[in-house]
Amino acid sequence: MSNSVRTIRYLSLIAAALLLALAAASSAQDWIRTGTGLGVERVRLAAADFKTSNADPKNGELLKTFNDVLWNDLDNAGIFDLVSKSFYPLQEPSQPSDVNFTAWNSPPPNASMLAFGNLGVASGKVTVQGWLYDVKNQSSPQVLGKQYTDNATNDAVRVIAHRFADEIIFRLGGGIAGIAESKIYFVSERTGHKEIWMMDYDGANQQQLTHTGGISLSPRISPDSSRLAFSSVTKNGWEIMMYSFDLNRLVSFPRFGGMNLSPSWSPDGKIAFSSSRSGYPNIFVIDGSGGNSHRLTNDQGPDVSPTWNRKTGAQIAFVSGRTGLPQIYTMEADGTNVQRLTDQGYAVSPNWSPNGQFLTFSWMRKYGPGEPGSNDLYLMDIASKQWVQLTHDSGRNDFPCWSPDGRHIIFQSHRSGSDQIWTMLADGTNVKQLTFKGSNTQPNWSWK
Amino acid sequence: MAAITNIYSEHGQLSRPLAWSLGLHLAFAAFVVVYATYIQGFRGQGWGSGGGGEAMGATLVSSVPLPANPTEKTNVVATESKGLTKSEPIIQEVEPEAIPIPDKNVKTKVKPAPVKTDTKRKAKLEPPVTNEVPYGEGGPVSGPYSMTAGSTKGGFGFTGSGGDFGSRFSWYVQGVQRKVTENWLKYEVDPRITDAKRVYLTFDISRDGHPSNVSIEQSSGVPSLDISARRAIERIDTFGTLPPDYSGNKVSVEFWFDYKR
Numbered sequence: 110m111s112n113s114v115r116t117i118r119y120l121s122l123i124a125a126a127l128l129l130a131l132a133a134a135s136s137a138q139d140w141i142r143t144g145t146g147l148g149v150e151r152v153r154l155a156a157a158d159f160k161t162s163n164a165d166p167k168n169g170e171l172l173k174t175f176n177d178v179l180w181n182d183l184d185n186a187g188i189f190d191l192v193s194k195s196f197y198p199l200q201e202p203s204q205p206s207d208v209n210f211t212a213w214n215s216p217p218p219n220a221s222m223l224a225f226g227n228l229g230v231a232s233g234k235v236t237v238q239g240w241l242y243d244v245k246n247q248s249s250p251q252v253l254g255k256q257y258t259d260n261a262t263n264d265a266v267r268v269i270a271h272r273f274a275d276e277i278i279f280r281l282g283g284g285i286a287g288i289a290e291s292k293i294y295f296v297s298e299r300t301g302h303k304e305i306w307m308m309d310y311d312g313a314n315q316q317q318l319t320h321t322g323g324i325s326l327s328p329r330i331s332p333d334s335s336r337l338a339f340s341s342v343t344k345n346g347w348e349i350m351m352y353s354f355d356l357n358r359l360v361s362f363p364r365f366g367g368m369n370l371s372p373s374w375s376p377d378g379k380i381a382f383s384s385s386r387s388g389y390p391n392i393f394v395i396d397g398s399g400g401n402s403h404r405l406t407n408d409q410g411p412d413v414s415p416t417w418n419r420k421t422g423a424q425i426a427f428v429s430g431r432t433g434l435p436q437i438y439t440m441e442a443d444g445t446n447v448q449r450l451t452d453q454g455y456a457v458s459p460n461w462s463p464n465g466q467f468l469t470f471s472w473m474r475k476y477g478p479g480e481p482g483s484n485d486l487y488l489m490d491i492a493s494k495q496w497v498q499l500t501h502d503s504g505r506n507d508f509p510c511w512s513p514d515g516r517h518i519i520f521q522s523h524r525s526g527s528d529q530i531w532t533m534l535a536d537g538t539n540v541k542q543l544t545f546k547g548s549n550t551q552p553n554w555s556w557k
Numbered sequence: 558m559a560a561i562t563n564i565y566s567e568h569g570q571l572s573r574p575l576a577w578s579l580g581l582h583l584a585f586a587a588f589v590v591v592y593a594t595y596i597q598g599f600r601g602q603g604w605g606s607g608g609g610g611e612a613m614g615a616t617l618v619s620s621v622p623l624p625a626n627p628t629e630k631t632n633v634v635a636t637e638s639k640g641l642t643k644s645e646p647i648i649q650e651v652e653p654e655a656i657p658i659p660d661k662n663v664k665t666k667v668k669p670a671p672v673k674t675d676t677k678r679k680a681k682l683e684p685p686v687t688n689e690v691p692y693g694e695g696g697p698v699s700g701p702y703s704m705t706a707g708s709t710k711g712g713f714g715f716t717g718s719g720g721d722f723g724s725r726f727s728w729y730v731q732g733v734q735r736k737v738t739e740n741w742l743k744y745e746v747d748p749r750i751t752d753a754k755r756v757y758l759t760f761d762i763s764r765d766g767h768p769s770n771v772s773i774e775q776s777s778g779v780p781s782l783d784i785s786a787r788r789a790i791e792r793i794d795t796f797g798t799l800p801p802d803y804s805g806n807k808v809s810v811e812f813w814f815d816y817k818r
Contacts, residue, residue: 139721139722139803139805139808139809140722140808140809140810140811141722141723141730141733141808141809141810141811142810142811142812143730143733143734143810143811143812143813152728152731221728222728243727243728245727246724246725246727246728248724248725249724249725249726249802252728252800279797280728280797281728281732282732282797283732283733283735283736283793283795283796283797284732284766284794284795284796284797284798285795285797464792464794466792490742493742493744493745495744
C-alpha cells in the first residue's frame with residue numbers, strides 16, 4: 110500500500126474521531142424541553158402516617174404529635190394538593206420496601222408523591238426516618254430520604270416534623286425554603302399591657318418577650334433573627350427599642366427625641382423609621398447600631414410606616430399624609446424619586462413582598478362621611494400598579510406582613526369580634542386564625 | 558524505494574466484460590425475432606383475420622328482450638368488511654331461569670350436590686396486559702407531545718444524553734414548569750394582541766438552581782410577548798438545587814410560551 114493511501118486513511122480516521130468527540134461533547138448536556146399551558150397543577154401529595162419502629166411505650170404520644178404537625182405543615186404550604194387520608198390504601202408503608210406503587214399512584218389516591226417513614230424511641234432519644242417518593246416513577250422513585258435524632262420530647266418531635274416538612278417543600282416548591290420553622294412576632298394585650306410576644310408560624314408556642322409594663326408596638330425582627338426592634342413609650346416619649354435574642358433581654362439603643370415609630374429593617378441591616386425630632390414626622394434611616402442617622406423625606410405631611418424592598422433594599426414604601434388622607438408612596442433608598450401608588454381613600458400599613466414584586470397594604474378605598482368603606486387588604490404589583498383585593502366583607506383588616514416564602518400573608522383582623530392574628534395564602538384563600546386569647550395585633554413574620 | 562501505484566490506471570480491464578455483454582444482448586435480440594416470426598406463426602390464424610367473406614342474414618322479431626333493471630345486491634352503506642373501529646357490542650339480555658313451583662304432591666328426593674374440591678391451586682389472576690407506558694418509564698420521549706388545556710396549548714419533550722433527566726427527575730421538570738408559569742405576567746403583553754405565535758426561549762439551570770444564559774431562540778413576532786417571556790425567566794432567582802443524584806453541573810432548558818387572550 111502506498112504512502113498516499115495510508116495518509117488518506119489516517120486522515121479519515123482522525124476526522125471520524127474528531128466528529129465522534131464533537132458529537133459526544135454536544136450530547137453530554139442534558140436538555141429539558143417544556144412550556145406553558147400544560148395544565149400544571151399543584152403536586153398531589155399523600156402523607157402516610159408514620160409508623161413506630163419499635164415497641165417503646167413513649168412512641169404513641171410522640172407519633173401523634175409528629176403526624177399532626179407534618180400534616181398541618183404540608184397542608185399550610187399552599188403548594189400541595191394533599192390527598193385525603195380516606196383514600197389511602199390499608200397498608201401504609203414505613204420503609205421503602207413496603208411501598209406498593211400501584212396502590213398509591215392509581216385512583217383513589219392517585220398521588221404523584223408519597224411521604225412516609227417511621228419513628229422510634231430508644232434510650233431517651235427519638236429517631237425519625239422519613240422518605241419522599243415519586244410514586245409515578247418506579248425506576249427512580251426516591252426524591253428525599255432523611256434521618257433525624259433528638260431528645261424524646263414533644264417539642265423536639267415538633268421541630269423534626271417542621272424540618273422534614275420544610276425539606277419536602279424545598280424540593281417540590283421550586284427551591285423556596287419552607288416556613289415551618291419561621292416565627293411570628295406580635296403585640297398582645299393579654300397581660301393587661303401591650304407587650305411583644307412571639308409564636309411559631311402555626312400559632313403554637315406563644316411566649317412573651319418584653320415586660321415593659323407600658324405600651325410596645327410595631328415589632329420588627331432583623332434579617333438574621335438576632336434582634337427585634339420595636340417602638341415603646343418611655344419617659345421621654347416614643348422611642349425605638351431593641352431586644353437581643355443572643356442575650357434574651359432589651360439592649361440599649363440611642364434615643365432620638367420626639368416621636369419615633371414603626372422601625373423597619375433593610376436586607377443589609379439598616380433601620381428606617383418615622384421620627385418627629387425635627388417637627389413633622391419624617392422618614393429617617395440609621396444603621397443597625399443606631400448610628401449614622403440621616404433623613405430621607407422632608408415635608409409637612411406625616412410620613413410613617415416605612416418598609417424596605419426586601420429583595421433589593423433599594424426602595425422604601427411608606428405612608429404619607431402630605432396630600433390629606435394617608436396614601437402609599439415609594440421612593441429610592443436615598444429619598445429620591447417619590448411616587449404615589451394609591452390615588453383615593455385611606456391606605457396604610459404597606460409591606461413589601463420577599464421577591465420585591467408586590468406590596469400588600471390595608472386600604473379603605475371609600476373613606477369619609479356617607480361612605481362606609483370596609484378596611485380590607487390589597488395586593489399591588491409595583492411595576493404595573495395593578496391591584497387586587499384580598500379580603501372581602503370581613504371586618505377591619507390591617508397590618509399585613511409577608512411570609513419568608515412569599516406565599517402567605519399574616520394580618521390582624523377583627524372579623525371574630527376581637528383583634529386577632531390571622532394568616533392566609535397570598536391569593537386571599539385558606540384563611541386561618543392563629544391567636545384566640547386577649548387582643549393580638551401588628552404581626553411581623555421572620556425573614557426565614 | 559517502492560514503486561508508486563496509480564490507483565486510477567485499471568480502466569483498460571473493462572473491455573472484455575463489455576464485449577461479453579454486447580454479444581449476449583445481440584443473441585437475446587435475435588432469439589426474440591426468430592420466436593416471433595416462426596414459432597408463433599405455426600399456431601392457427603393470426604389476430605383479426607376473420608372467417609371468410611359470407612353474407613349476413615337478418616330476421617324480424619316482434620319484441621326485443623331487454624335486460625331487466627339491475628338490482629343492488631350489496632349494501633354500500635354497511636359492508637361486511639371489518640373496520641378499524643368496532644361498534645358497541647350488543648348485550649343480550651339473559652332471562653333468568655324460571656324457578657319451578659314445587660308440587661306438594663310429588664315427593665322428590667333432593668340429592669345433595671356433589672361438592673367439588675379443587676385440589677389444584679387457583680391460578681393467580683393477572684391484570685390484563687396493556688401497552689401503556691407507566692409514568693416516568695419508557696426511556697426518552699421523542700416529543701414534543703402536544704395537548705390542549707382550555708384556551709391555551711402547550712407541549713413537552715425531553716431529550717439529551719440518554720434523555721434521562723426528564724424521566725428520572727420529572728418532579729424537578731414539573732417544578733420548573735410551574736415556577737415559570739407562575740412568574741409569567743401576561744398583562745405585560747400588549748393588550749391589543751389576542752393571539753400570537755409560540756415564542757421559544759432557552760436557558761441553563763446551574764447546580765444551585767440559578768437560571769442563566771436566557772436567550773430567545775425563536776421570536777413570536779410580538780416584541781412585548783418576547784419581553785414578558787424573557788422577564789418570566791429573569792424574575793426567578795432559583796428553581797431549587799438540581800437533584801443530588803444528578804451528576805451534571807447544569808441542565809439546559811428550552812421553554813415555550815403560548816399566548817392567547
